[in-house]
Amino acid sequence: MIITRTPLRISFAGGGSDLKEYYLNHGGSVLSVAINKYIYLSMHPYFHGNKYLLKYSQNELVDNVDDIKHRIIKQVFKDYNISGVDFNSSADIPSGTGLGSSSSFAAGLTTLCSTYNNNFMSLEDIAKYACEVEIDKLKEPIGKQDQYACAIGGLNFIKFNQDDTVAVEKVILKQEKIKQLEDNLLLFYLGTTRSASEILIEQKKNTIKDQEKVNSLHKMVALSVDLKRELQKGNIDAMGDILHSGWMYKKELAAKISNERIDHYYNIGIKNGATGGKLLGAGGGGFLLFYVKEEHQQNVKNAMKDLEEIEFKFNFEGTKVIHYNR
Known part of the structure; x- marks a missing residue:
């Protein structure tokens, strides 16, 4: 079994400038911090062959990855060629409350699946891939700040550049x-x-x-x-x-x-x-x-x-x- 823990985040200033419609024209920046409220994800081989048993806010038991209802799980499992697993999700805070839970989930699932496949990814690469999943592949109308804040942790000044790159600067305090x-x-x-x-x-x-x-x-x-x-x-x-x-x-x-x-x-x-x-x-x-x-x-x-x-x-x-x- 593999278990990941991914923090939620609080955004202090600049929120909204991480939307592509803004930063590609003007550049954006956000100052935010990760907090000790978490999403926990776990996964291990499922007893019944190549089926998928998924337990989050709903329960799913499916034979094919294309039948998975949870859009982020389906996309990441397809990208990482995950099959035959028992997957569980739990969280300290309800979703939809403004703490970046969907992006925390995406970053945590990326960590989980890359580890399951014995691959190592940097925290920045995890954040970048989580953005690709939510924004580019699933077309969610969201920005990039949450994926980076939750994946990297700490107190950060995050810049969204007009060339679509992201730069994370740690804010160092005593x-x-x-x-x-x-x-x-x-x-x-x-x-x-x-x-x-x-x-x-x-x-x-x-x-x-x-x-x-x-x-x-x-x-x-x-x-x-x-x-x-x-x-x-x-x-x-x-x-x-x-x-x-x-x-x-x-x-x-x-x-x-x-x-x-x-x-x-x-x-x-x-x-x-x-x-x-x-x-x-x-x-x-x-x-x-x-x-x-x-x-x-x-x-x-x-x-x-x-x-x-x-x-x-x-x-x-x-x-x-x-x-x-x-």
Whole structure:
């Protein structure tokens, strides 16, 4: 049996500039971090010959790879010529909550299948292939940031170049600054999951046709550069203002990114001491992230008592094999 563990991610600034419709024309950048919430995938030879037994949010038992309903599994299994396996998936956080779960799954499955075939891939190659699967082969209306954030792990400034290449720069902080950043980030679950596709499709169209939306993305990219600079200077508290500015710009990109409920809880967080925050993911639901200095954290937590708080730390390992027994 082989078991992989792949982190989910939090995106701080620049989200949306990883869409091809934007970065091929302007170049994009995102600053994000992987966290210690994971997707676990396991696989071993199946007892019944060349059948496929798949257990994720659904159960599948099929004779042929083309009969697999899960699109990512089907594509990666075909690419890696995987057959006769018992496959299992589990996760710490529900999918559709803005933490990059589909791309974490794709990166983890790539790690799993390459290891199963006794091949070694670098973390960058895993991320690149996961992008090819989701964006090029399956035509999902998503960007590239999640695959790289989840595959590589750590705190990264990720550039999306106009020649379609990706460059990952580690943001190096002293340990006490990492702890300060971890401790001052509060994450609350809104209790809803959503499909990002509809929002992203609208956002992609706006990126092509609406210059005001493009200008908002320009400002969001600039914020990611500002955030990298401020963090490297040790100015961790700059995170709050940059998160807030980015969230204001992001809400301009598509109609359903926010709603009355999201705005209600966001405003509560700000009124009770958060210096900034944002909704994670494409929009519409999932997790609210706030930057809150220590002296105001209890006020924010009390004000958010209707929502579930999720505690987390950063992950610096990326996708990895945690069990190997052939």
